Structure formats: C-alpha cells, structure tokens
Amino acid sequence: GAGVSQSPSNKVTEKGKDVELRCDPISGHTALYWYRQSLGQGLEFLIYFQGNSAPDKSGLPSDRFSAERTGGSVSTLTIQRTQQEDSAVYLCASSLWGPSLAGGPNEQFFGPGTRLTVL
Amino acid sequence: RKEVEQDPGPFNVPEGATVAFNCTYSNSASQSFFWYRQDCRKEPKLLMSVYSSGNEDGRFTAQLNRASQYISLLIRDSKLSDSATYLCVVLGLRGNQFYFGTGTSLTVIP
Numbered sequence: 513g514a515g516v517s518q519s520p521s522n523k524v525t526e527k528g529k530d531v532e533l534r535c536d537p538i539s540g541h542t543a544l545y546w547y548r549q550s551l552g553q554g555l556e557f558l559i560y561f562q563g564n565s566a567p568d569k570s571g572l573p574s575d576r577f578s579a580e581r582t583g584g585s586v587s588t589l590t591i592q593r594t595q596q597e598d599s600a601v602y603l604c605a606s607s608l609w610g611p612s613l614a615g616g617p618n619e620q621f622f623g624p625g626t627r628l629t630v631l
Numbered sequence: 632r633k634e635v636e637q638d639p640g641p642f643n644v645p646e647g648a649t650v651a652f653n654c655t656y657s658n659s660a661s662q663s664f665f666w667y668r669q670d671c672r673k674e675p676k677l678l679m680s681v682y683s684s685g686n687e688d689g690r691f692t693a694q695l696n697r698a699s700q701y702i703s704l705l706i707r708d709s710k711l712s713d714s715a716t717y718l719c720v721v722l723g724l725r726g727n728q729f730y731f732g733t734g735t736s737l738t739v740i741p
Contacts, residue, residue: 545729554635554718555675555731571728603674618663620729622674 514538516623518604524629525594533589533626537606545607545620546579546589548600555603561587594630601625632657635721637732645740648709652735654719655701663722664695664702668715669734675718678704709739 517536525531537544546558557571561581572578576594581587591598605620637654644650656664664681679686681693681702692705706713719732 547731552639552733554733557728557730560728568728619677619680620675622676624674 516604516606516621518602518623518626520626521624522627522629524631526631527596528593530590530592531594531628533591533602533604533628535587535589535604535606535623537585537587537604538621539585541606541608541621542584543607543609543618544581544587545605546587547603547605549603549625550600558589558602591628594628596630599628599630601627634658634723634730635719635732637719637735639733639735641736641738643738643740644709646709646711648739649705649707650709650737651703651705652717652719652737653701653703654732654735655699656719656721656730657700658721658723659697659700661721661723664693665720665722665729666691666693666702666704667718667720667731669718670715675731678717706737709737711739711741714738 516538519534523531542563544561547555549555559579560568576592579589603622603625605622607618607620609618635656642650666678667675668678669675679688679693681695683695685694690707694703716734716736718734721730723730
C-alpha cells in the first residue's frame with residue numbers, strides 16, 4: 513500500500529517568506545509526527561498528533577512554527593517569516609497507534625521528507 | 632545533556648566483519664528503545680526494537696543494559712548493503728516523544 517508522502521520534495525525560499533509543508537500519512541494511522549534533520553544532526557522532534565487529542569507542540573522551536581492536522585489525516589507544517597537557520601530536511605512520520613501504548617504497534621513510518629532551503 | 636548520545640563514527644569495516652555500536656540514554660526511566668537505519672538522503676526505517684532480554688534478527692542483535700543506560704547493536708558477517716547510518720531511538724517519559732541519536736555511520740568495504 514501507499515506509504516507516507518510529503519510535498520514538495522524540495523523547497524527553496526527567500527528569508528522572510530512563509531512556507532507550507534504537507535504530509536499525507538498512511539491511511540488509518542492515528543499518530544503523526546513532524547521532525548527536522550539538519551546536516552550532521554539527529555532528528556529533532558517538532559510536534560505530535562494523536563487522534564483527536566490536542567497536539568504535543570513542545571518541540572516547536574519558535575512561534576513562527578505551527579502545524580495542523582485536518583480530519584485526522586493530512587497535516588500541514590507552516591513556517592512563517594523563514595530564517596536561514598530553518599534550512600533542513602523536514603520529515604513526517606505516522607504510526608498505527610501512539611507511542612504511549614506500551615507494546616503497541618508504534619513503529620514510525622517516515623515520508624521522504626521536504627528539503628527546505630532558505631536563502 | 633542530550634537524551635540520546637551515539638558515537639558518530641565513521642566505522643569502516645571489511646565485508647564479513649562483526650561491528651558493534653553503542654548508544655547511551657540519559658533518563659533511567661525510559662522504557663522503549665529502537666534502532667533505525669537511514670540510508671544516504673533517505674528517510675529512516677525501523678531496523679529493530681530493543682527488548683529487555685535482548686533480541687536477534689538474523690545477523691543483527693540488539694541488547695539493553697539498564698544499569699549502565701545503554702543499548703547496543705551488533706552486526707555479524709557485515710554485507711556491503713549494511714552501509715548506512717544507524718540511529719538509536721529512545722521513547723521519552725511523556726510517551727509522546729521519540730528521541731533520536733545523531734546516528735553512527737557504517738561503511739562496509741569490499
């Protein structure tokens with residue numbers, strides 16, 4: 513079946529512009545995560561959605577970052593007034609269940625990522 | 632202190648060699664641990680979960696040492712196709728956050 517898809521695959525923008533990144537999770541997956549990965553760095557957690565619960569936004573680096581998940585499926589990560597330090601690969605992942613269910617199927621399936629370059 | 636720390640390597644080993652990676656985690660109460668594999672410019676993919684008693688999947692063996700707060704990954708009989716970055720992942724206490732290490736780079740040489 514279809515995996516996690518993300519669009520666009522590459523985005524080049526100018527400093528100060530807003531960008532929207534899209535994630536289509538695997539159908540039926542209740543949990544959705546956003547991460548970013550900078551060159552030579554590990555994955556940095558940004559935000560987590562679980563079903564209809566309020567999202568865990570604790571990883572968002574500033575109020576320029578926001579995300580929403582409509583209808584429990586597609587998610588959009590928005591970065592306002594982009595800065596050069598926002599340049600990174602933004603990865604979305606989904607899992608059947610959330611990670612708090614011990615022993616549950618919480619394997620994360622990652623999308624191919626969006627490579628964001630802020631000039 | 633970072634939640635998860637790994638030796639970035641690189642590890643360059645000949646085909647057929649055995650190689651081991653360690654990863655330390657900071658929170659002694661962490662419960663769930665994983666190894667992911669990430670190929671160059673690709674997304675991470677789950678390699679294996681790490682269970683308390685240790686577990687094996689073919690040439691791959693994962694171990695958990697709670698007393699010393701580290702997990703390990705052992706790869707036997709290395710293949711060229713094992714060349715990748717191996718990410719250590721720990722589920723945070725809040726149960727929502729997965730903490731990823733920066734990864735250990737492995738290159739298997741013919």
